[in-house]
Amino acid sequence: MALVVQKYGGTSVANAERIKNVARRVAAYYRQGNQMVVVVSARGDTTDELIALAREISPRPPERELDMLLATGEQQSIALVAMAIRELGLPVISLTGPQVGIITDNAHTKARILEVSSERLNAELAKGRIVIVAGFQGMTIDHDITTLGRGGSDTTAVAVAAALKADVCEIYTDVEGVFTADPRLVPDARKLEEVSFDEMLEMASLGAQVLQPRAVEFAKQYGVRLHVRSSFSEAPGTIVREGREVEKEIVVTGVAHDRNVAKIGIFGVPDRPGIAYRLFSALAADHINVDMIVQSAMREERNDIAFTVGKDDLAKAVEVVARVNNEIGAQGYVADEGVAKVSIVGAGMITNPGVAARMFEALAEENINIEMISTSEIKVSCIIRAEETEKAVRALHRKFELDKLA
């Protein structure tokens, strides 16, 4: 008997038919003798609809109240999934994040999980029940409802799996696993059988929108074995785990891209210690996630600093920059939403020199201008114009021969 945590995303529970599908899959696992905990997201576009509703009332709604509103999406899903499973004659109970005891900090709309209580979950499992848990939500120690940010249900699933020491955490999505590139852009992209946590982490944070980066971090930290697979098929997906064998021939595992990127450039920053600290700590205080940061060479004792944020955070980031610029005496700034990020990822990269150069070559051959570059041990990322994303991803997939099995 295994303890299985499954997570179903919004498309998997978008309507009554799909909810019944999820119920049948969960029932099959349960009947095989597994203990089942199922984490679900809000149905389809519910979250977007609720945000639109909030904006009709207030252009920038208070985040505590936004969380109060958004948390209802997942609460509806768990009730409906529980009804569908009961309809199949099985014992089941739904629990909200607060009911489970998922405690977070109070960074509303992107709260971090501090603790997951296993008490109520274990009590319900001990009664033989299938437990349906609302993803994406938790509560502060003061009982305020929080949400974990987009994709937060993945994090809920992994955190619950870690708390329960589950045998596996299956993440069901609308794709069949992790691919060498987005199959919508690259028709001959291949499904990967396995990736390491680090590779997945780079791919996830670089916009292969299969798994939430924080979920992968969590899984790596607690050694939770992930299985990313499709809720519309029985085919195995991609296993994400520690220390997979890196085959020597595979240098680049995949090409990732992210269109949810905006760039802010600050120019004429005085070259004094503590400037970067003031800027980025101010952004952090407003819970703005900064991704790439590039600082150019000194020029007449003044620097240029460029960084990227998610498009959602651009307005907030610009406010912070405008304020901090005054304090630090920078000359000005530009904000640019028309960019995208393309990246190559692979654990084999670290021992293979010249990989970055091949990437730049591929982009140059397509006449694609590179606006920012950032590198780590296992990835290279470039900021380009958004409209060239598709061309760039295809060129990179071809250049690194990802369509061919090594």
Added chain:
Amino acid sequence: MALVVQKYGGTSVANAERIKNVARRVAAYYRQGNQMVVVVSARGDTTDELIALAREISPRPPERELDMLLATGEQQSIALVAMAIRELGLPVISLTGPQVGIITDNAHTKARILEVSSERLNAELAKGRIVIVAGFQGMTIDHDITTLGRGGSDTTAVAVAAALKADVCEIYTDVEGVFTADPRLVPDARKLEEVSFDEMLEMASLGAQVLQPRAVEFAKQYGVRLHVRSSFSEAPGTIVREGREVEKEIVVTGVAHDRNVAKIGIFGVPDRPGIAYRLFSALAADHINVDMIVQSAMREERNDIAFTVGKDDLAKAVEVVARVNNEIGAQGYVADEGVAKVSIVGAGMITNPGVAARMFEALAEENINIEMISTSEIKVSCIIRAEETEKAVRALHRKFELDKLA
């Protein structure tokens, strides 16, 4: 400085414009120096839509999960109302029923409030905040989410007002107060300035759908002064309070009607002690509210028993009757959804003989057949065919001269 509890129903918060309207009204009271607690219902048809969604999954969804689903409607409303008030620059916080500490029994879908904690409410009021509370919901001592049944937000408002010892509890609806009859049926129906709790109780339970009966009971029990008024106008509505002066001339205060009625007749019931107990305790165990009960005269040692329930409860009630009939050896039963209830209500009735006879006369003059009769000190109710409701209400309003001020 007064402590005011206001309750806004679903039509008052149906869309962004109306929510902003509610916010402006609340803000005006707050700026006059009042402490404000505002109870809101789910927007417009949200509850009905959620029920329809549940039925797509399961014809008879488990009630615990139905409550989990339905409670999201009010949670959305409180977040949106709080956003609208914050947009006006005022301090505000929304709280779910569980966050307030509204403890109920575990009769899911029609739970009863056992206790309302005033701790969190008082703490937020002490911070100078307007507090928005989700109506219709609470939690059991095991932290399961419950709902209070249709119209339960009224009960929430009164219970909160009682817990806080509020100066007044204003119930905002889409009508201007309590009328001598439904103005949609009787164009010259008059708005009443005051009614007593008992009169309101009879009218409420008899289908003058302005206030939830349990809310009136609660208000009577704790001496909460109610003011029923329209959220679309500034006009004063109807005050509901203890011991209003009954003017001698006014015998009948109003005519109420209820189309949400179904009748079950059981025939050939053995005339033994304990039979009624077995039937009605079985119905109570399934949380079915029985309204009128009529038992006919003995006939060959067998009785007929007829009773009415809400249309929603008919299917469940028939199940219970079919089971109990077997046990008690009754000969059969009929269920009839095509009925309605019309009633006359008035605190002056008790000292005026012949009121019931005048009611029957009015119905006879219109050729309306009476299928069941039930009376109390301050009301007389008749079950008639549903299609004759309008005719009956008009005839009674005319007969008792309710269009004329006494």
